[in-house]
Amino acid sequence: MPRYTAPRGTLDVLPQDQPYWRYVTERAHHIARLYGFEQISTPIFETTELFVRGVGEGTDIVDKEIYNFQDKGGEEIALRPEFTAGIMRAFIEHGMHTWPKPVKLYSIGPIFRYERPQAGRYRQHHQFNVEALGEQDPALDAEIMEVVHHLYADLGFGDIAFQINSTGCPQCRPGYVRLLVEYYRGHIDQLCDDCKRRLTRNPLRMLDCKADQCQPLIAGAPHFVDHLCRECAEHFATLQSYLSALGRSFTVNHRLVRGLDYYTKTVFEAWAEGIGAQSAVCGGGRYDGLIELLGGPPTPGIGFGSGIERIILTMKAQEIAVPTLPHPNVLIAPLGSEAKRRAVTLLADMRAADVAALLSFGDRSLKAQLRTADRQKIRYVVVLGQDELHNAQAVVKDMVNGGEQYNVPLNALIAWIRERAIS
Numbered sequence: 080m081p082r083y084t085a086p087r088g089t090l091d092v093l094p095q096d097q098p099y100w101r102y103v104t105e106r107a108h109h110i111a112r113l114y115g116f117e118q119i120s121t122p123i124f125e126t127t128e129l130f131v132r133g134v135g136e137g138t139d140i141v142d143k144e145i146y147n148f149q150d151k152g153g154e155e156i157a158l159r160p161e162f163t164a165g166i167m168r169a170f171i172e173h174g175m176h177t178w179p180k181p182v183k184l185y186s187i188g189p190i191f192r193y194e195r196p197q198a199g200r201y202r203q204h205h206q207f208n209v210e211a212l213g214e215q216d217p218a219l220d221a222e223i224m225e226v227v228h229h230l231y232a233d234l235g236f237g238d239i240a241f242q243i244n245s246t247g248c249p250q251c252r253p254g255y256v257r258l259l260v261e262y263y264r265g266h267i268d269q270l271c272d273d274c275k276r277r278l279t280r281n282p283l284r285m286l287d288c289k290a291d292q293c294q295p296l297i298a299g300a301p302h303f304v305d306h307l308c309r310e311c312a313e314h315f316a317t318l319q320s321y322l323s324a325l326g327r328s329f330t331v332n333h334r335l336v337r338g339l340d341y342y343t344k345t346v347f348e349a350w351a352e353g354i355g356a357q358s359a360v361c362g363g364g365r366y367d368g369l370i371e372l373l374g375g376p377p378t379p380g381i382g383f384g385s386g387i388e389r390i391i392l393t394m395k396a397q398e399i400a401v402p403t404l405p406h407p408n409v410l411i412a413p414l415g416s417e418a419k420r421r422a423v424t425l426l427a428d429m430r431a432a433d434v435a436a437l438l439s440f441g442d443r444s445l446k447a448q449l450r451t452a453d454r455q456k457i458r459y460v461v462v463l464g465q466d467e468l469h470n471a472q473a474v475v476k477d478m479v480n481g482g483e484q485y486n487v488p489l490n491a492l493i494a495w496i497r498e499r500a501i502s
Contacts, residue, residue: 088202133164158191162208171375180213199389210382221321251308361385409436414464
């Protein structure tokens with residue numbers, strides 16, 4: 080057994096998995112640009128208070144999952160458990176409220192949550208995160224969901240569907256929460272310990288409880304959409320009409336509330352086949368009061384976060400192939416010390432000409448060097464020995480085409496290789 084192993088809930092992304100990561104992130108960048116989103120990068124740590132204020136006390140993220148510590152200056156710091164609060168802080172700090180609306184931003188990077196590791200979810204995992212700020216139009220909600228659908232369809236997912244709900248606004252939510260608390264107080268003896276705490280701290284989270292004993296109570300709980308104010312009801316109905324016009328599959332899920340306090344009106348998840356019970360591959364929603372809560376001007380917004388590890392897990396489950404990454408197709412095999420000196424300069428010249436090439440290190444026989452080239456799937460082996468140096472040429476062996484050999488002048492070698500589309 081190795082003395083050291085990766086911390087629980089973390090993942091080493093080995094070279095054989097890098098093609099998936101490169102492909103998914105490149106497609107995410109491309110699709111974000113198609114929809115007019117600009118990239119923003121924020122620190123991986125912020126003051127703990129930002130997340131307590133923005134995400135909300137009583138949420139599992141703040142109460143159980145946040146990685147927080149005191150730095151050497153005595154400031155309370157937390158690794159980001161999600162992107163939105165930090166991006167809203169940057170929005171306020173840099174005066175983005177003066178930009179043309181909506182302000183469209185996206186990020187790709189790691190987030191950190193101390194939670195039980197599960198399929199596609201790690202204590203350090205990576206997200207593609209999208210935010211659109213400054214408009215309440217339900218057409219913007221539909222566009223955000225289109226980014227999700229476009230990405231998954233582009234990656235080759237065969238079955239994409241949305242779960243949606245509305246969590247109201249500050250006008251209609253208090254009345255629904257009172258009704259929900261009244262309902263649950265009549266069944267308090269049947270609640271799990273977590274829900275007994277949530278009843279006074281964060282009642283909406285009771286609808287998302289996973290404990291078996293709470294499932295019958297959730298099924299009988301009042302539905303939020305039956306208690307929306309007129310504005311929220313019209314917003315939700317209009318969003319559904321847009322999704323229907325786009326031909327997107329969706330279901331109203333009355334227990335969907337998401338795990339963050341800042342959501343208002345629209346909340347949604349995208350589901351895909353391929354990873355068993357862990358079907359949700361993306362979640363998001365509207366947060367019209369968050370920027371104001373953090374000290375900025377009243378600014379509506381909507382966004383989502385999609386875990387890249389979960390996307391890749393689903394792609395593998397659906398047996399979606401991705402392009403391989405380019406790798407050197409040339410190996411220089413020197414024979415002798417003088418040939419090695421010439422090989423070092425030749426290698427530098429090749430790379431300066433954007434030809435990806437490798438050098439065979441050590442003092443091995445030509446046969447051993449050819450075996451190495453074969454294992455590394457190298458096509459062309461450039462053999463340099465005393466005779467080749469004397470004649471100012473190299474012997475190039477085509478490892479794919481039956482070991483066919485070519486005598487190529489050294490001063491024409493790089494051009495010869497480039498003509499054969501070596502990358």
